[in-house]
Amino acid sequence: MSACKDREQDPRIEGIASSIRVVPNFPKPGIMFQDITTLLLDPKAFKNTVDLFVERYTGKDITVVAGIEARGFIFGPPIALAIGAKFIPLRKPRKLPGEVISEEYVLEYGTDCLQMHIGAVQPGDRALVVDDLIATGGTLCAAIKLLERAGAEVVECACVIELPELKKRLTPNY
């Protein structure tokens, strides 16, 4: 569900939406890239973005915020700090030192892999997954699997942006 579909849209949403820049044909022809870096240049819009998530997740007993490298690292930690949760970076291969678990996922061409530290999450942890944008949901599904393999319960996945043309998710589990 998205905040902009609530019966009355939160007045902060419009400022957030208009601060996001669309860059055509990046990273390749045909893709209209939703660039959140311009949102980050607007301290009020950035604060409102974080506040909206914090308001939603405060009081839900969330113990873990897992952010997907790299733009999930920008939004996840401020949320984690505000709700008193641990922050766990989910990373591309070979970035995390020490023991990790890996989850492969499908790209348009080929596969990629997401990793999480062993011991970051305990059975019974209630987790929020954060990324800047959801498209097909492939990366988020890999994140959910990693957390569930470690025994956590994924409460929700939260993103700043949803691509409406990709609303039919690969799995209904989000």
Place this chain on the structure above:
Amino acid sequence: MLEEENGVDPRLQAISAAIRVVPHFPKPGIMFNDITTLLLHPKVFKDVVEIFVDRYRDMEISAVAGIEARGFIFGPSIALAIGAKFIPLRKPKKLPGEVFSEAYELEYGTDCLEMHVGAVHPGERVLVIDDLVATGGTLCAAIRLLERAGAEVVECACVVGLPKFKGRCRLNGKPVYILVECRR
């Protein structure tokens, strides 16, 4: 105000203890200072951000530039607290649109850091953030990027650093501020 013992912030001991040392990563001989364990302790993570915020809130800093990727974990919270912009400095080809690129030397070969054109304006006062400073190569590239855009780099801040940065060691003439020394 904080009670200090012998002038040392009592929060720093917990910060240092929360950092895990992983031997021989990413290659033999390197004792990697891993901040991910610090992020698993909400109180300690909060203390890190608060110490930086207390230091920088009255320095009229209008932008915080964080170095990909671990600088993204610490920079935004500081930016939000002091009302500054956050600017991601990224590896090549990650930022869409027009960028400045700055090459820097690695032990073997070179790497490159990029920043969006228009992210900073001439005269802006900027703080650079990363998790750790060793040689300072990446931070120097960040300083050069920001100066090419006309900004003034006020300081570079890292959670951990080599002991020389606890003294008066500068990078490209800019002061470096670290919370704790690397552990071996």
